[in-house]
Amino acid sequence: MADKKLPSVLMRAGEDRRVRAGHPWAFSNEILMDAETKALPAGSLAVLRAPGGDALGLVTFNPHSLIAARILSPDPATVVDALFLGRRLARAAALRDRLVGVPYYRLIHAEADGLPGLVVDRFGDALVVQVNSAGMDRLTPILLEALDAELSPKTILLKNDSPVRELEGLKREVVVAKGEAGGPIELIENGARFMADLSGGQKTGWFYDQRDNRRFVAELARDSTVLDVYCYSGGFGVLAAKEGAKSALCIDRSQPALNVAQRAAELNGVTGKVSFEKSEVFDALEKMGAAGQQFGVVVCDPPAFVKSRKDLKIGIQGYRKMVRLAAPLVAPGGFLFAASCSHLVDPPPFADQVRRGLHDAGRVARILRTSGAALDHPVHPGLPESAYLKALTLQLD
Numbered sequence: 001m002a003d004k005k006l007p008s009v010l011m012r013a014g015e016d017r018r019v020r021a022g023h024p025w026a027f028s029n030e031i032l033m034d035a036e037t038k039a040l041p042a043g044s045l046a047v048l049r050a051p052g053g054d055a056l057g058l059v060t061f062n063p064h065s066l067i068a069a070r071i072l073s074p075d076p077a078t079v080v081d082a083l084f085l086g087r088r089l090a091r092a093a094a095l096r097d098r099l100v101g102v103p104y105y106r107l108i109h110a111e112a113d114g115l116p117g118l119v120v121d122r123f124g125d126a127l128v129v130q131v132n133s134a135g136m137d138r139l140t141p142i143l144l145e146a147l148d149a150e151l152s153p154k155t156i157l158l159k160n161d162s163p164v165r166e167l168e169g170l171k172r173e174v175v176v177a178k179g180e181a182g183g184p185i186e187l188i189e190n191g192a193r194f195m196a197d198l199s200g201g202q203k204t205g206w207f208y209d210q211r212d213n214r215r216f217v218a219e220l221a222r223d224s225t226v227l228d229v230y231c232y233s234g235g236f237g238v239l240a241a242k243e244g245a246k247s248a249l250c251i252d253r254s255q256p257a258l259n260v261a262q263r264a265a266e267l268n269g270v271t272g273k274v275s276f277e278k279s280e281v282f283d284a285l286e287k288m289g290a291a292g293q294q295f296g297v298v299v300c301d302p303p304a305f306v307k308s309r310k311d312l313k314i315g316i317q318g319y320r321k322m323v324r325l326a327a328p329l330v331a332p333g334g335f336l337f338a339a340s341c342s343h344l345v346d347p348p349p350f351a352d353q354v355r356r357g358l359h360d361a362g363r364v365a366r367i368l369r370t371s372g373a374a375l376d377h378p379v380h381p382g383l384p385e386s387a388y389l390k391a392l393t394l395q396l397d
Helices: 082-099 134-138 140-151 208-220 235-242 255-267 281-291 309-315 317-329 347-361
Strands: 008-010 025-027 044-049 055-061 067-073 104-109 118-123 126-131 155-160 173-178 185-189 192-196 225-229 247-252 274-278 295-300 330-340 365-371 390-396
Touching (some): 082 140, 104 185, 134 140, 208 295, 208 390, 255 274, 347 365
Parallel strands (some): 247 274
Antiparallel strands (some): 025 067, 365 390
């Protein structure tokens, strides 16, 4: 699709500075929305142009979204076909194979991998695809062709159920594009075996972003006792038990998640060291605190407490409460791991809520490690705010 064959989208006067500086998006208020531009079908390929007419790149364009233009290539003459997408998939796969070493990883992480609005998680010969923009939705047929050509998966599941799709004017749905997506399937992480429910689980069925943090916590937990709350499929607790923890108690409110975690304990031969409890986490923390229970390592990896900007003021206080309740359960000299996956919560406010929670609990601590998502979740240099995962590992006196 050459430059001359595509429609042009013109930026307003003075609004092209961010894109010229490397930002991969143009917002709707930065674009001259004349009648012709507004009439472009959502997800169309277009050439983004500066006010003077200079081409800034090839974009997918959605006149109905706040993020109106997403840059696919700085070259407006780029041909977007299965070969183009295949090259980007191959580049991403080569990087992950080098970083992770086994075919269980985040294969595509949107803008950072040059495919805005797209997430692909790899589970051996099964792929879970999340298409979160109108542009990538229109490209899905050739994307499936490229995935087939590059990776020859047995299963491709389109897990298009994210609320962000509604902001793009897309319906939410889960579709098996190839093969079958039945019950949970096995994956390997940090040398341990786990199970992921691709169709029925949260997000893509597994959270690869915590891989490196799980390994670090497991090392701390050797010869110690572990409490893993919001355990989901047992990623922290089961790995810690496999790597030498004396015991691990895993708590979650979802029985299906606990069932999958129990299966992981069986796969790794640690059923005698790992126990599971179905409970609301805050309730469980309060009861254990009242009973005076303590552990050498406490892991708090909750789902997003802040899901929209209107929830920020109240939701962020959930981290303070979480730490206030969890800190008393950490034995003197033990460790607390606290995380936030809420992309609307920046690192400094999160760290402040952790500090406040520790103060409320009357505990003195030191931060040993500040971390984020694993290496297969790269960040586009122009989108530092997309580094959504924040984690602190602390030692408590």
